[in-house]
Amino acid sequence: EKEPVTVLVTGAAGQIGYALVPMIARGMMLGPNQPVILHMLDIEPALEALKGVKMELIDAAFPLLRGVVATTDVVEACKDVNIAVMVGGFPRKEGMERKDVMSKNVSIYKTQASALEEHAAAYCKVLVIANPANTNALILKEFAPSIPEKNITCLTRLDHNRALGQISEKLNVDVSDVKNVIIWGNHSSTQYPDVNHATVATSNGKKHVRELVADDNWLNSEFITTVQQRGGAIIKARKLSSALSAASAACDHIHDWVLGTPKGTWVSMGVYSDGSYGIQPGLIYSFPVTCDKGEWNIVQGLKIDEFSREKMDKTAQELIEEKALANSCL
Numbered sequence: 001e002k003e004p005v006t007v008l009v010t011g012a013a014g015q016i017g018y019a020l021v022p023m024i025a026r027g028m029m030l031g032p033n034q035p036v037i038l039h040m041l042d043i044e045p046a047l048e049a050l051k052g053v054k055m056e057l058i059d060a061a062f063p064l065l066r067g068v069v070a071t072t073d074v075v076e077a078c079k080d081v082n083i084a085v086m087v088g089g090f091p092r093k094e095g096m097e098r099k100d101v102m103s104k105n106v107s108i109y110k111t112q113a114s115a116l117e118e119h120a121a122a123y124c125k126v127l128v129i130a131n132p133a134n135t136n137a138l139i140l141k142e143f144a145p146s147i148p149e150k151n152i153t154c155l156t157r158l159d160h161n162r163a164l165g166q167i168s169e170k171l172n173v174d175v176s177d178v179k180n181v182i183i184w185g186n187h188s189s190t191q192y193p194d195v196n197h198a199t200v201a202t203s204n205g206k207k208h209v210r211e212l213v214a215d216d217n218w219l220n221s222e223f224i225t226t227v228q229q230r231g232g233a234i235i236k237a238r239k240l241s242s243a244l245s246a247a248s249a250a251c252d253h254i255h256d257w258v259l260g261t262p263k264g265t266w267v268s269m270g271v272y273s274d275g276s277y278g279i280q281p282g283l284i285y286s287f288p289v290t291c292d293k294g295e296w297n298i299v300q301g302l303k304i305d306e307f308s309r310e311k312m313d314k315t316a317q318e319l320i321e322e323k324a325l326a327n328s329c330l
């Protein structure tokens with residue numbers, strides 16, 4: 001039998017955490033034959049709730065679950081973790097300035113980065129979900145210098161999946177037949193959901209989404225804004241932010257990163273820019289990536305038209321500003 005993999009979930013007593021930990025324990029992140037040990041971190045005010053989540057995990061009698069740690073001690077939480085899913089963070093509250101929220105998160109991600117740096121297993125893979133996700137990941141990278149930059153990513157898979165969902169609804173096709181949408185840039189409303197390379201598997205072979213959706217106007221406006229603003233629409237409807245879809249996307253992200261993307265397809269991940277597509281190196285920016293043997297690689301050579309270029313640069317610009325704001329909080 002395989003050795004268990006240790007997965008850290010921070011903010012585990014929160015909404016996403018509550019949806020995510022059972023998915024991990026059921027094998028949705030690492031596969032149905034991979035035993036797991038869960039480390040759950042939260043802060044003191046949430047400790048009782050966190051203990052409750054641990055009780056429920058035990059009560060669910062998940063066959064793959066080989067151990068559960070529920071703690072407020074960041075060192076204990078980070079000890080020997082192979083995969084770290086960073087969901088905990090400080091949310092923006094009414095009346096708070098962007099800078100105040102950034103400053104709180106910079107300090108959280110600095111501390112947690114240092115703990116991962118010192119106590120995580122070698123080659124630990126990190127996924128940051130908490131907002132501002134790209135910039136939190138960047139801070140984490142700065143303060144965990146021994147973790148390779150290729151091991152630090154942020155979640156834009158939810159946006160990617162939302163784009164697949166919108167195309168599937170529009171064309172009335174199975175979502176699993178839609179491939180190769182792209183989310184470029186920041187996990188924020190400046191993100192650019194791009195369908196120029198997306199395809200649908202049909203009974204007459206593979207077709208381009210642009211060919212099937214004759215309505216260019218929809219693709220160039222409503223589709224983009226719907227995906228960009230979907231998070232807000234969920235909050236409006238649920239009075240809470242997306243949780244089950246975020247948890248599911250987190251499983252997809254790690255699953256594909258560790259186990260690989262199918263040939264001919266890619267997914268979107270927030271990763272460290274190497275300058276591909278003219279994006280400033282040193283930003284965590286969402287790109288189309290393929291994954292193989294536990295490594296992601298940015299898909300190269302896609303043709304970028306003027307419409308896309310402008311949107312890709314706009315979201316990069318926002319990330320440059322966020323980075324400067326984060327640096328001013330250090």
Ligand code: NAI
Pocket residue numbers: 010011012013014015016017041042043046087088089090091108128129130131132133155156158159187241242243246
């Ligand atoms: P939530 O507020 O329900 O849960 C957050 C949890 O983090 C709470 O239990 C809180 O006590 C904990 N926490 C706060 N500071 C912490 C610290 N220093 N260490 C450990 N835990 C800490 O929030 P929810 O809905 O679960 O969302 C979590 C984050 O994910 C938010 O920042 C949200 O904006 C972000 N998000 C990102 C998405 C993405 O696609 N990248 C999608 C949806 C949400």
